Amino acid sequence: MEKSRVLIIGVTGNLGHHLAKATLQFSHPAFALVRPSSFSDPHKSHKLHSLSNAGVTLLQGSLEDEESLMAAVKQVDVVICAVSAKQVLLQKLLVQVIKKSGCIKRFIPSEFGLDPDKTRISDMDYNFYKQKSEIRRFVEAHGIPYTYISCNFYMSYLLPQLVQPGLKVPPRDKVTIFGDGNTKGVFVKESDVAEFTIRTLDDPQTLNKVLYLRPPGNVYSMNELVELWESKIGEKLEKKIKETPYPDNMEMIFIYSAFVKGDQTYFDIESSGGLDGTKLYPEQNFTTISEYLDTLL
Secondary structure, three states: OOOOOEEEEOOOOHHHHHHHHHHHHOOOOEEEEEOHHHHHOHHHHHHHHHHHHHOOEEEEOOOOOHHHHHHHHOOOOEEEEOOOHHHHHHHHHHHHHHHHHOOOOEEEOOOOOOOOOOOOOOOOOOOHHHHHHHHHHHHHHOOOOEEEEEOOEEOOOOHHHOOOOOOOOOOOOEEEEEOOOOOEEEEEOHHHHHHHHHHHOOOHHHOOEEEEOOOHHHEEEHHHHHHHHHHHHOOOOEEEEEOOOOOOOHHHHHHHHHHHHOOOOOOOOHHHOOEEHHHOOOOOOOOOHHHHHHOOO
């Protein structure tokens, strides 16, 4: 079967870069829509040069330029958006262009976190998840074929400091446990998320579905994380149980959502109408939390 041609928007970001590399890894023709200003940014231009040399076709344009969007969309079969949260609503023009083009068989919008329709913190997250839900409804209203990827936390977020706000490395003396410490969260490595995403592109069973990633070695409560870290460093940490008040910053909001409210794991995937992505491709290996923590020793 001929591989889908893939357009990725946001390749200079962390996940976007991994998505581009995974697209090539699975032999899909890869295109990237890149803002002209990115070529003059030393860090971004280095990434773009690397991707271009690897075989990614770079196209100049932006989510705010309909002409460049249409020119890019007409060259591909699948569009993946991996822009930052502050650009989420800019996807509306892209959806309209996809609808008008009539050539896209799948759109994967910029989500790649908690399911925005399942979170229960809408009154405190500064519309972070509301805007992602808004894009879902916009996609569905336009009849665009989609796949939503819900991978929960990236391993590079919160896990490097063992979910301790203000720290840059895991603690070696004392640790704060939020809530009762028994509610489980999920962490998945960005490169694994990217590989999984590309595997879904030509799979009919993932069309118009929400795909959840909960690999068994990646679902831990705070108590379990601390116990695992203690076993690796050979020391016991002094534990402080903290009743989490109304969170006042995004980091604490995300911790509250995952480890107090349980927004990542409180619902059963199948009965909610989604698919457990972890079971779809048994050949894919996911980096476990234990393996990741080994790199922090």
